[in-house]
Amino acid sequence: MIDLIDSHAHLDFPQFNDDREIVIKRAREAGLVAILNVGTDLASSRAAVALAEQYDFIYAAVGVHPHDAKTVTPDVLAELRALARHPKVVAVGEIGLDYYRDLSPRPVQRRAFADQLALAAELRLPVVIHSREAHDDVLAVLREWGRFPPGGGTEGGVTSPPVGGIEGGRGILHSYSAGLERLEEVLKLGFSIGISGPVTFPKATGVRAVAAAVSLERLLVETDCPYLTPVPYRGRRNEPAYVRYVIEAVARARGTSAEVVAHATADNAWRLLRCRF
Ligand SMILES: [Zn+2]
16 A cells, blocks of 8 residues: 655644544555644644554644634644644644635735744754745745754844755745745745645636645645545545545646655655654
């Protein structure tokens, strides 16, 4: 069986309360060799670490989603810092900006994003970025953050991480929706591209164009489960085992085999999961 990696899952969410163990077992049986479970607030980050402790093939990212940006206090940052010292915490996330739902005021979102990017730089961890209808602001922030290769540095309150030898090692733009026109800059800034369920949707030609254009060594696949369920299960709850439908759709878009995409995305994910700048 081919090794698969889901680089973005929320198995701690209540949608899995009734059958979490079964879902995780199905993932293993489907060939998943690693799952990055991504925190969305402090409680969810703690739960992600707990899952990573319980299952050898689950890894954790800790962070506060832009929806909950208003909860990011100095105390919360201190707790995230402490959680991030756990050996199975491999990234800070998901962090970013969401101007679609605007559940936290935009200046508060920008502050929380900046604070958590600084934390990631301090900890030398890659970041998992959520960007929804906020791509220009996200890129402006990341441009600043990534300004000091290769040694890192601080200027004007922006702390930038040193860059190791890892291609795409600064982090992931998860469930990438910033379009073909921003792809080149995102890659130049040292980020990898996460492709999720919408690549299987009939109308999502833009996502397929990105999946076809991104260089193979920067490509990651993810479910974002319980959300963004791919065809043929669209409309139902998503789970890591369904990452194969994302892989198959990416392969069709690129005119290659699912094996090639599975191998490459697993290699890329392993490099990131083991990345310490
Ligand atoms: Zn997510």
